[in-house]
Amino acid sequence: MSKTRVGIINVTGYVGIELARILCQHPQIELVSITGRSAAGQKIGKVFPSLAGLDMTIDAKLGDVDLAFSAMPHGESTAEVVPLLNCGKKVIDMSGDFRLKDAGEWQIWYGHPHPCPNVISQAVFGIPELHAKEIHDTHLVANPGCYSTGAILALAPAAKAGIIEADIIVDSKSGVSGAGRSLKLTSHFCEVDDDVCAYSVEGHRLMPEMVQEIGLLYADPTPKITFMPHLIPMNRGILSACYATLKPGKAGLNAKEAVKEIYREFYADAPFVKVVDDPPHTKHVQGSNYCHIYPTVDARTGKLIVLSVIDNLGKGAAGQGVQNMNVMLGLPETTGLGMAGMYP
Amino acid sequence: MSKTRVGIINVTGYVGIELARILCQHPQIELVSITGRSAAGQKIGKVFPSLAGLDMTIDAKLGDVDLAFSAMPHGESTAEVVPLLNCGKKVIDMSGDFRLKDAGEWQIWYGHPHPCPNVISQAVFGIPELHAKEIHDTHLVANPGCYSTGAILALAPAAKAGIIEADIIVDSKSGVSGAGRSLKLTSHFCEVDDDVCAYSVEGHRLMPEMVQEIGLLYADPTPKITFMPHLIPMNRGILSACYATLKPGKAGLNAKEAVKEIYREFYADAPFVKVVDDPPHTKHVQGSNYCHIYPTVDARTGKLIVLSVIDNLGKGAAGQGVQNMNVMLGLPETTGLGMAGMYP
């Protein structure tokens, strides 16, 4: 049986190169084309020596594929995605172009009208733990933002179980690779090293993804989410600390164990989500597709606290993209994603 | 006029050595004795080559001083502090032994009865921005915890102004030096580098300091504070993100500017607290005694958000200790503390 032919559009960013790292080891697909504007014509191993073992040349234009990942920036991705859909190809869009269901909301956060609003309804928000069936049945997956993935996985069981008030705080700490490979003072080593700061303090465009997805699970359709991202001097990883007030009657004596049980049940069949017994570290999931979640209760203040960790390039981007691909192709979710985290 | 003779008990930890770094340049005092158990008899510059320029030998026992800093660990500090007080010396205790006014609360958090409860009432909680007069008049200052300093400075103006509900979340990110120089797996480079985690998730002993001090300012005597400390791969610095719901009528159109004005007024005469116009970085205050505070409002969710940054060894420990000493001695608060942050 011939393998599915897969391509990556814009391999030259951190998400693109992580997709290549995973896909070149995937046993059920063939990586046949990788594109990159400035680096076209060069060997991938010349531009990214970590892939020196992969004998491929960067294309200027995507070759013939059955399924493509678009790792283009938001705003520019639509122009790559739509023609592929029109040719009957399957597409996993790593950008924010098709994640929000409401084109008006999209415009608020991205600053201009959506480039192709009529395609939005075809897109499925790509968290397989929540939407596996729809992902399997669609041709277009909108791969979620890194922060959104960590926060939604942390909050989904509590939202579904209806145990928290709809006023949530998400305080996230991210490595620098989430900001991409392009040059900015805020990614300069000397500015980041031995430093921590909050940013996008007046509003970040991944917050509405959280509201949309938590809202689907929550009885109240529009929970309030105060989201604060921080930049941490590390390469990869996001830790999200989520805080919400437990509803009356939910913060009693056995609240901690009751909450853990809700989480364990919710993720009983999810191979990549582990409900852990100790506060998790981002290093535990570095380089992998895992998400570790630690829910607990502060009895003094009646708060649910949930900590989640992912690798922003793994479960937060490329790993989850490949997991979505597996679901779309009817493969076991874990195919090609078995690597454990790199430690230390 | 002869200079005040000053000593440091237990110079060999990170707080002790930072006190030495500052005090050996202080123009109005004379550093005459530094102690350290294991290193007694050695030149300070042999044990800590960064102080190679300081010609002092580490003592086994404190020499004759007018004022002493105790940098002993909590639990052990009382035994150094009380005899000095009994001899009429002034003492600044860097440990947690005398910070909490309620000996019962102290026992809950430190796990055993307070070693000398009758001295607690003499101690003044050493944040000069809040208690300058009492600090000037006492012989015993309890220098606050690093996390407590950042959070209390961030919340004091809002608490005093009565604009927030008494249910506060403090999410703090600290460098590793706050955990001290003793050896533990959680301070091992390979475990911390490229990692972030929350810790003391079920309760941290600096939280009651925040409750005590914010409670003094707040109409409601016992605000609820959910405190979550995180360990960040950096040496120095604490960023605290504080979240509280604004009271009805306080989250309107000009809320952001109104809140900033409250903060600017509160700290108008505080030389080391800057209310800044952009989200602050810990690097901005590295090596200095400054605290930068950025208050803002999330209009969508009605939340007050306050970000504060300090150097945990500066304003969070040794810097504030020297500031307290200046106040106790009637010197200008800024004497010997003029150094700007080391950048980058």
Add this chain to the structure above:
Amino acid sequence: MSKTRVGIINVTGYVGIELARILCQHPQIELVSITGRSAAGQKIGKVFPSLAGLDMTIDAKLGDVDLAFSAMPHGESTAEVVPLLNCGKKVIDMSGDFRLKDAGEWQIWYGHPHPCPNVISQAVFGIPELHAKEIHDTHLVANPGCYSTGAILALAPAAKAGIIEADIIVDSKSGVSGAGRSLKLTSHFCEVDDDVCAYSVEGHRLMPEMVQEIGLLYADPTPKITFMPHLIPMNRGILSACYATLKPGKAGLNAKEAVKEIYREFYADAPFVKVVDDPPHTKHVQGSNYCHIYPTVDARTGKLIVLSVIDNLGKGAAGQGVQNMNVMLGLPETTGLGMAGMYP
């Protein structure tokens, strides 16, 4: 056909856990037993959450295996290795116990007589690029030191070709994981971060490994090697800069290209050694079994300069161990080692 049953003795250090990470994905062997003294009886994923996906319990005593890796410290490893050899098992010793052929030299560097000198002659120094046939034919491989691997691979082609004088300088820079997981002040985050130092300045015990192996290739049996290791604030990776004076007539006009050609030919059939066209970065090989080598010539000074990079836990330890296992078992060298470096 049944798979080879493999075990790891002392899985709880950084080398042990990296062996587990690789071996649990290896398609041709079965990891059946992992031991660890203090952690015996616990799930591996409880102690090392990065392996949460691996359902194994840590044993107190090695189970029934065909081949074992000993990740015990030097001095203690012999007591594990010899009984296994006596039972006819194959062993890969990750320690320094069997690397030096001369028991007298061993005693000089390790400070006491060799614990089992009569077994030394059975051991093969485990660099497959140099000793593949002997590795295939032996029951005992002495896996080389991390620094030795990088330096020997960098110098072997020039030594074999006889183009350099026998007076070599090796200046190496290593990440902290090479110092292991045990607690020491020199691995404390605050001491290492934003710091670099040289150590073992008066002599390091991996130097004689270099002399032994380069000596085998070099006409002059005892080249002089000045070796200086440095500790760098990073987790993984070793960069070695090697300097030697080119012999008369070897530093001429086309020296650079001639040298490159010698290196390319030497490693033409080595799947894990890449002779690269730009100065290499340790990050290029992070988490992989690759070694990238860049040879060049300083025409002004007549020096050969060779830069090599490895992951000290990959090609410098666990990766090379698995490569040696593949050779011993008659498998393709690259089996289970195909992963590209993790970037960034």
Add this chain to the structure above:
Amino acid sequence: MSKTRVGIINVTGYVGIELARILCQHPQIELVSITGRSAAGQKIGKVFPSLAGLDMTIDAKLGDVDLAFSAMPHGESTAEVVPLLNCGKKVIDMSGDFRLKDAGEWQIWYGHPHPCPNVISQAVFGIPELHAKEIHDTHLVANPGCYSTGAILALAPAAKAGIIEADIIVDSKSGVSGAGRSLKLTSHFCEVDDDVCAYSVEGHRLMPEMVQEIGLLYADPTPKITFMPHLIPMNRGILSACYATLKPGKAGLNAKEAVKEIYREFYADAPFVKVVDDPPHTKHVQGSNYCHIYPTVDARTGKLIVLSVIDNLGKGAAGQGVQNMNVMLGLPETTGLGMAGMYP
């Protein structure tokens, strides 16, 4: 008596801002003007919040000063320096424009003819430990490169004493701030963090500074220096490891102690150079103007090994600049430079 009026041209780089940090605390001068092209008109504390305590506005054009530091890039600095000299001002040029005495050599390394060769002879190479008298007597100091400072201080005593062969290897490891604040991929956090690489492998323009200055001390006028700089994931600091063969008769039994004595004597009156008894760390001199030097002998190979550490922005740039200023103005060398290194 009125204070000397001092200015900084181009304060907005890392060297400029470090000059400002030191000079604003200097008791004998007045910092009256700081310039910066893009940031002109803004408060310095707005652009660099670490200087929030300094109430100065960035000028477009240098105000009236007695002495100026030019922190312009090489090639551009001459155009600032020469007019100031012509007006009788004293100038300390932080760039490479006036360091090399030979305009032909300058052209080889900087790629174009020297912009003002007739001024070169007025310039004094600004290492006060070597050229104090000339520095005092000149109006133009060429502040040395950071690498050059570390290497020259490490090698000067041995060169002067004539104990080494004239074939020297300098292997240096630098923090990223040495590469400046401008944006390049090689300063991107994700590329540098957890990485080490060599660069300028085919030749670095600070090497001829070393040859020039060591040549002045050495009997043989043109020693050969093989120089290899490395980039380390840290902010500040340079460690240089220097290797040279001891001359016949110099590597005997007491060579180590004899060499140390030569170094101690050479630097007996140098307040900022410490000959230390243990291998030095860059962290020991972080934020200070100190240089720690550790000379030793490898008896097996007959090599002199000298390790030196400086802060590349301290003794490697701004600190040494201020030291030069003190010498020019006839002040004690240490004025305003007493701060100890920031540790940890």
